[in-house]
C-alpha cells in the first residue's frame with residue numbers, strides 16, 4: 152500500500168514538474184522575443200544592445216525544457232581521459248581517444264534505437280551521416296596538425312557545428328544527453344568551442360587526472376568558467392589506476408595508501424568550494440575517483456562485466472540520484488541564471 156501511494160505521489164510530482172517546465176519555457180521564450188524586438192528597434196535607432204548570445208541561449212534553454220532534454224557536458228583540460236570515460240560508459244570504443252590531442256568536435260551523445268553518427272554544419276550544408284570508422288578517421292586531428300592550428304589560432308573543422316552520436320544506451324533514455332568536448336588549453340579561441348556551449352548544458356562532468364591533481368590551468372578554468380553559473384559539477388578524478396604505477400614499489404600497499412591520501416587532500420582543498428549546495432557540503436556525492444581505461448577494457452571484453460573497483464558503480468549511483476531527484480531543480484535554476492544574466496547585460500547595455 153505504502154509503495155502504491157509513493158508511486159502515485161511520484162507520478163503526480165512528475166506531472167507537476169512537466170507543467171512547470173512548460174511554464175518556464177514559455178517565460179524564457181517571451182523574454183527572448185522581447186529582447187529580439189529591442190535589438191531590432193535598437194538597430195534602426197540608437198544601436199544594437201549586443202545581446203544575441205543571451206537571446207540564443209534562452210531560446211535553446213526554452214527548447215530543451217519543452218522537449219525535456221537534460222544535457223551533461225564532459226569538460227576538462229587536454230588528455231584527462233574525457234573520451235575514454237565516455238567510451239567506458241557506453242561500453243564500446245566509439246569516441247576518438249588517444250595519447251595525442253584528439254577530440255576536435257563537440258560531440259553530443261543522445262538516445263537512438265540504431266547506432267549512428269551525424270555531422271551538423273554551420274554553413275548551410277546538409278547534415279552528413281557516416282559510419283563510426285569514417286567519423287574517427289575524418290574528424291580526428293593528428294598532433295602536428297593540432298600544434299599548427301593552435302599556433303595559427305584556427306579551429307580544426309571551422310565549418311562543423313557539432314556531431315551527434317545516437318546510441319541505444321539506457322542512461323540516455325528520458326532525454327539525457329552527454330557532450331564530449333575538445334580539451335581545454337591556454338588558447339582562449341579554442342576553448343570558446345567548448346565553453347560557448349556551457350549555457351546549453353545543465354551539469355558538468357569535470358574530468359581531471361589523479362596523477363596531476365588540480366593544475367594551475369584547471370583551477371583557472373574552474374574559477375573563470377564554472378563559478379557562479381548555477382551549474383552542478385561532478386568531478387571525475389580519472390586514471391586512479393596510475394597512482395599505483397607511479398610508486399617506487401607498486402606492491403607496497405602502505406605507500407599506495409599514503410600517496411592516495413596525499414592526492415585526496417589536494418583535491419579536497421581545491422574542489423570543496425564547488426560542492427556546497429544550499430549551504431551543505433556534498434563533496435562525497437560530487438567527487439569520484441575513477442579508472443576509465445581499466446573500466447573500458449573490462450566492458451569491451453564483456454559488456455556485463457562488473458566494474459567494481461573502477462569507481463564507476465559509485466559515480467553511476469550518484470548520477471542516477473541526481474537525474475531522478477535533482478534534475479528538475481537544476482533545470483529551473485539554470486533558466487533563472489540565464490534570465491538574470493540577460494537582465495544584467497541589458498542594464499549594462501543601457
Ligand SMILES: Nc1nc2c(ncn2[C@@H]2O[C@H](COP(=O)(O)OP(=O)(O)OP(=O)(O)O)[C@@H](O)[C@H]2O)c(=O)[nH]1
Pocket residue numbers: 227228229230231232233234235236247248249250251252253254255332333334335389390391392393441442443444445
Ligand atoms: N592508465 C589510464 N589511462 C587512461 C585512463 N583514461 C584515459 N587514459 C589514457 O589517456 C589518454 C588520453 O585519453 P583521452 O580519452 O583521449 O583524453 P581526452 O581528455 O579525451 O583528450 P582530448 O580530447 O585530446 O582533450 C589515452 O591514451 C587513454 O588511453 C585511465 O583511467 N587510466
Ligand SMILES: [Mg+2]
Pocket residue numbers: 233234235247248253254332333334
Ligand atoms: Mg577527447
